[in-house]
Amino acid sequence: MAAGEKVITVNVDKCIGCRACQVACHVWNNTPAIYTGFSPNFTNPEDLTPHTWMIMEYKEIPGDPVAWAFKKRQCMHCSNAPCAHACPVGAIEVHPNGAVVINDEKCIGCRYCIEACPYDVPRFDPIKNKVYKCTFCIDRIQNGLEPACVAACPTGTLQFGDYDELVGKYKSEGYEVYGDKVNDYVGHTHYVYVTKRWKGKLKEYFDLPADPRRPVIEFNKNVVRPIGWGLTGLTLAALAAHFVFWRAKRVEEKKEKKEGGKQ
Amino acid sequence: MTGEVEMKEVEAFAENQIWFHKHLIHFMAAFIITGLPQIWPEWFGWIAELLGYPLNVVIPGDPYSLGIAVARWIHRLAAVGLTLVLIPFVLKQLADIKKWEIWPECWSASCFNKGVKNLIDYYLHKKHVEVGKYNLGQKAWTWLAAITLFAMGVSGFVMWFRGFFGEEAWRWAHMIHDAGFFVFAIMLPVHVYLAVLIPEHKPMVSAMFRTGKLPLEFVKEHHPNWYKKLTGEKQ
Numbered sequence: 001m002a003a004g005e006k007v008i009t010v011n012v013d014k015c016i017g018c019r020a021c022q023v024a025c026h027v028w029n030n031t032p033a034i035y036t037g038f039s040p041n042f043t044n045p046e047d048l049t050p051h052t053w054m055i056m057e058y059k060e061i062p063g064d065p066v067a068w069a070f071k072k073r074q075c076m077h078c079s080n081a082p083c084a085h086a087c088p089v090g091a092i093e094v095h096p097n098g099a100v101v102i103n104d105e106k107c108i109g110c111r112y113c114i115e116a117c118p119y120d121v122p123r124f125d126p127i128k129n130k131v132y133k134c135t136f137c138i139d140r141i142q143n144g145l146e147p148a149c150v151a152a153c154p155t156g157t158l159q160f161g162d163y164d165e166l167v168g169k170y171k172s173e174g175y176e177v178y179g180d181k182v183n184d185y186v187g188h189t190h191y192v193y194v195t196k197r198w199k200g201k202l203k204e205y206f207d208l209p210a211d212p213r214r215p216v217i218e219f220n221k222n223v224v225r226p227i228g229w230g231l232t233g234l235t236l237a238a239l240a241a242h243f244v245f246w247r248a249k250r251v252e253e254k255k256e257k258k259e260g261g262k263q
Numbered sequence: 264m265t266g267e268v269e270m271k272e273v274e275a276f277a278e279n280q281i282w283f284h285k286h287l288i289h290f291m292a293a294f295i296i297t298g299l300p301q302i303w304p305e306w307f308g309w310i311a312e313l314l315g316y317p318l319n320v321v322i323p324g325d326p327y328s329l330g331i332a333v334a335r336w337i338h339r340l341a342a343v344g345l346t347l348v349l350i351p352f353v354l355k356q357l358a359d360i361k362k363w364e365i366w367p368e369c370w371s372a373s374c375f376n377k378g379v380k381n382l383i384d385y386y387l388h389k390k391h392v393e394v395g396k397y398n399l400g401q402k403a404w405t406w407l408a409a410i411t412l413f414a415m416g417v418s419g420f421v422m423w424f425r426g427f428f429g430e431e432a433w434r435w436a437h438m439i440h441d442a443g444f445f446v447f448a449i450m451l452p453v454h455v456y457l458a459v460l461i462p463e464h465k466p467m468v469s470a471m472f473r474t475g476k477l478p479l480e481f482v483k484e485h486h487p488n489w490y491k492k493l494t495g496e497k498q
Contacts, residue, residue, distance in 0.1 A: 231445065
């Protein structure tokens, strides 16, 4: 990874599902709490919202005894952020430290970022006509602080640090890692999940897609647009050539007519 | 055309068609101007800036974003305008469906090959060819334009009112809208070029923008089969 890249590692083996991170996120970002209902699996609110940028998801792992998997869900902060590529006004910036941040002053609420995100993260606020998501606490990082969720974590599940150093440490200790190499669509993520307890089952138990992508978006970007521009260019070139050809033919015809008239 | 008076001019385009074509040009111009900064901001972002900076004097925010937001609204208003002028046009056209000259003359492969040969002979060899009011290329163009316009309308509707549709529908609509743009990006220059920059076609342009009528001699020279049909009806 490039120098200066940061990472938040989520060691799911240590998580107790206390939601301190979720509360800290609300507090630091000054996002209002929302009314929630009964959730049969304890995830509350049940999904991300424009004002809830991270949630704890609770999942039962079958076995004897049944185990709980606690998944912290938020923006993954992709290095090749598809949301940033999709934004028509450049409102989404991928910072050198890895944070993918929506500048809400620039956002026009088009929701193209939502179309592009393979992790289904950005959320649209119809009242403000803007899209919101986790900021990686860029404001804290730039001032030498840890992200709010990391600072609030009581068990050391969440750690913040240099990408290579922290991910390398977990790898050398034999953890299964998700995020350091994902695919060409998202690159690598700056939220990295690790486990030893559920080694080999990390993706399955924590709903982490092995190959996150949006095929229609990719087809549009890699096939429709290049072919479209190419054919448009060819057409314009062909018309220019035809114009020259037709003009030459006309001159030739005029000349023939003139010569015919003389004879 | 009048019955007993000798025919000198032929009605090529009805008033309704001229009216629609004129407005289509206005709306297409609006679509192109406001669509280009959205699909190719690297080259046409200046249009968004041109729209955004003056408005930024009274509306706060990022001028570029403001320009794109305004462009998107003009784009949508143009779509509403085009829909409004399309309604009377389509109704009139449907009423006159039997008079349409854009149906294929026949469906066989040899017929198609003949149509292609006519196109090559006329546009590449500048030869006289036996065609009706429209040649194969013009017919294909018209059908493709109508289908693409419909696809642009449907996909644009999904993108505008996306709250009523699922996210996968947004993605498909976005892609179809982009693909439709490229179909028009190819078809419109061909259409405008063949109409405006080929001097032999000038009477057709005058007919579409002014009188609606074509000199009979022009029809005889450029559209012999149509000429035969017209004069045959009168004979």
